[in-house]
Amino acid sequence: MKKTFLILMTMVMTVAQAQEIKQVPLISVSGEGKVKVAPDQVSISISVETRGNNSAEVKKQNDEKIDAVIKYIKKANIAKEDYQTQRVSLNPQYDYEKKKTSFYATQTIQILLKDLSKYDELMEGLVSSGVNSIGNIEFKSSKMEQHKSEARKLAMKDAKAKADDFVAVTGQKTGMAYNITDNSQPFYPQRMYATMEMKSFDSAGGARETLAIGEIEIIANVTVSYILAN
Template identity: 40%
Template sequence: MKKTLFLLLAFCIVGLAQAQQQILPPMVNVNGVGEVRVQPDQVILTMGVEVREKTLEQARKQADSKAAAIIAYLKKQGVSEKDIQTSYMSIYPIYNSGEYGKATPDFYTAQKTMTVLVKKLNKFDDLMSGLYGAGVNRVDGVAFQVADIEKYKTQARKLAVTNAKQKAIVLTNELGAKVGRVYAINENTTGGRPMPMYAEAAMMKTMDSAGGEGPTIAGGEVIITSNVSISFVIEN
C-alpha cells in the first residue's frame, strides 16, 4: 500500500513538473542578420607541374625535379615551408595507338600539385611570373580569404544581435509592451571561405601581365554573415 502511494505521489510530481514546463511566458521571436564585408588579404594558390616522358622513371624524375625547383623558388621568395603543401601526385601510362592489347605505353604522364598560401597580395603577379619560370605549367585554382576571420565573425554576430533586438523593440512598442530578458537564442555564422577564381583565367591574365599595366587579379570582397534567432520575454 505504501509503495502504491509512493508511486502515485511520484507520478503526480512528475506530471506537475511537466505541466509547469509547458507554461511558457509571453514572448516575441525575432530574427536578426549581421553582415561584414572585408577585402581579402591572402590567396590560396593551387598549381603544379605535368610532364610526359617515354619511361615511368624519366617521368617521375622530371616531375620531382620541377617540383623541387618550385618549392625552392617559393622559399626564396619568403613563403614559409608550413604554407607549402603537396596536395596531389600521380603517374600513369598513355596509350595513343589503336593497337588492341598493346603492352607498352607510348609515354607516361606524371603530375604533382601543390597548394600554397600567399600572404602578400601585392607580390602575387611577380610570384606567379617566377613560378612559371621555375616550371609551373598548371594552375588549378586561385581562392581569396581573410586571415583574421574570427574577428569579423564576432563583428557580424554583434550586428545580428543588435538587429534582432531593434526588431523586438519595434514590435513590442507597437503593442504598448516592453522587451524583457532573453529566453532563447540560436546563431549561425557563415562566410569567410575562400572565394574561387577560374584557374584558366588566372593563368592567362598573369602570363599576359608583361604587356599590361596594374595588377592582374582582383580579390573583391569576402562576405561574413551571421543569422540569429532570439526569443525575448514580453513585459507589460
C-alpha cells in the same frame, strides 16, 4: 493498498506541479550580420604535370621540375610554413586506339601569399620555373576570426532591433534573451581559376592589372527568443 495510495498521491502532486508551471511569454526573431572586407592574402594551388612513355623517366622529370619550383618559391621569400605539397601522383593511361600505355605524373603545391602586391611577380616566376597548371585561387583575410566575431555581434543587434519593432505595438518590452541559436553556415572564401598567361603590358608600357581582389563577405545568422516584459 499502501503502494496504490502512494502511486495516486505521486500522480496528483505531479499534476499539481505541472499546473503551477507558468508559460513564459516569448518572441522569437532571426537576425543577420554581414561584414565586407578587402582580402589581404591569397591561397594559390599550383601543379607540375609531366607525361611520357616511361614511368621512371616521367617521375624523374616531374621531380626535377618540382625542385626548380620549390627553389623559386624559397627565392621569392615565401615562409616555409606558407607552402606545402598537397598531392603527388603517378598514374598509367592506356590509349585504346594506339594500344599503348603512357604515364602521367603530377605534384600539387599550395601557397599562401601574404602580400597581394607580389601576386603578378610570383605567378610569372612560377610559370617560368616550370608550373604548367594553376588550380583555384582563394582570397583570405588575416583577421578572419575578428570579422566573424563582428558579424555575430551585428546579427544579435539585428535580432534585438526586430524584436523591439514587433513588441513596440503591444505595449510590452523586449526582456532578456531566453534562447540563442547560431544558424550561420560555414564560411567558404571566394574562389577563382587562374589562367597561365604571363604578365603583359599595355600600349603605354605599364603593367596590366591581372587580379580583381573584390571583397570577402562574412555572414552570421542567429535566432533569438526574448522574454516579453510588461
